[in-house]
Amino acid sequence: MQENYNILIRKLDRFIRKYYMSRLFRGVIWFVAVFVFFFLLITAFEYYTWSSPRVRTALFYAYVGLNILILIRLIIMPLFKLFRVGKTMGEEEAASIIGEHFPEVRDKLINTLQLKKLSKENIALELLEASIDQKTKSLHPVPFVRAVDYRKNRKYLKYAIPPLLLLIILLLASPSMITAPSKRLIRHRAEFERPLPFTLHILNDRMEAVQYDDYTLRVEVVGEQMPAGMYLSANTNLIPFRKEASGVFSYTMNKLQHDMHFSIVAEDYSFGPYSIRVLPRPVVTNYEVSLTYPRYTAKKNEVFENTGDFVVPEGSFAEWKVITRDTR
Structure with missing residues (x-):
């Protein structure tokens, strides 16, 4: 009798493991989708804006914090549950989920688990064990693991594949659009000067x-x-x-x-x-002309200021002295 029940429990255990494995696959898809989408979003923002260190620091830590939360919630927690670390799904909860996929066995499966609990309390032990054995035998043909379909996770790929493809295309066609703002975001406290076109x-x-x-x-x-x-x-x-x-x-x-x-x-x-x-414009403030006459004229030498109108005999020597301001 106990062997039939143990087979049932092992089948439930395989279902629970497959259930958390499916949750893990789904979590990986969502993590990739969010990671790549927001990575493209903040790198595009930084590429066009060349934001200040304060803004880049806020973006960097917000992005890291968001991804850590998603990593814990959608990957690490299902992974722990997959390996039975911490509180995991109980057998009755698993039976309810299986019952949603196989309605015809829902009540029988839950009732079997409840009867086993009563048998542990020694309530009409022999009668209960006979009923449990009968019910577990009838549940053997039911493939519980089919209640979890990995293929249902494909519908979430539409959220991860487009941003992932866009990232690959950008890295191949114009890598600087990704690498340059990424470097500035990593060195978010540093000052960067925007290059001129x-x-x-x-x-x-x-x-x-x-x-x-x-x-x-x-x-x-x-x-x-x-x-x-x-x-x-x-x-x-x-x-x-x-x-x-x-x-x-x-x-x-x-x-x-x-x-x-x-x-x-x-x-x-x-x-x-x-x-x-x-x-300043150069100006002439004063000038003078010194005239030296030849001996034959017997005239004394003369000096004229601020005039250029004079008559001299042939052979005279004239020397101009010009006084200016702001000349260079």
């Missing part, structure tokens, strides 16, 4: 202008991505450049009076600061 070159030889003169600033853009427009930023004002040719822009500053401090803005990028030094 183009560079600026000032074409002017000297960043100097004479006071009250016009000055034309010419800039060349070099890179794979060309900006649609360019602006000079000074005193919170944005002034557009004029496009001269492909990649060449210019802006004329009229009648400069003081040093000009500015930056150049193109798309979402700012270059500078730059400065144009304004030099």
Whole structure:
């Protein structure tokens, strides 16, 4: 009699193991789906935003925490239960699940387990054991393990395969979209400077202008991505450049009076600061002419100031002395 019951218990045990194995398979699928989906999500976010260390740190620990929770809940816990570590499914609970798949044996299976419990309490022992033996024999042909179908887990693959395929495609087609933001997320406390899609070159030889003169600033853009427009930023004002040719822009500053401090803005990028030094215009403050006459004239040498209107005899020697300000 006991042997028939032991066979029933072993069949229930195989069902329980298969049940947790199925839960484990499902957990692995969900873990891969969540792991890859959120990995793609945060790497895409970081790829386009170049977020601050504070944001990257929050993203990193949120991602790690989420995956640890899912790993524990969907993989480690079913794995423990599979190896009978901690509280696991009882025989009556297993019988209820089997009964959902085989309704015709549900009541008989649960009743058999309940009768066995009563027999342990020595309640009409012989009668109960005879009833248990009869019921267990009738349950032998029922394949309990068929109540668990691994193939039902296939429906969850639709959540894991698409993000996994997308990750593989990106790694093959454009690995930098994955590797670059991943490195920044791993080193989430470090500062990273966003690389520029183009560079600026000032074409002017000297960043100097004479006071009250016009000055034309010419800039060349070099890179794979060309900006649609360019602006000079000074005193919170944005002034557009004029496009001269492909990649060449210019802006004329009229009648400069003081040093000009500015930056150049193109798309979402700012270059500078730059400065144009304004030099005072040179002026003549005074000049004089020293005249040395030849001996035959018997005239004394003379000095004239601030005039260039004079008549001298042939053979005279004239020396000009010019006094200026702000000459270079």
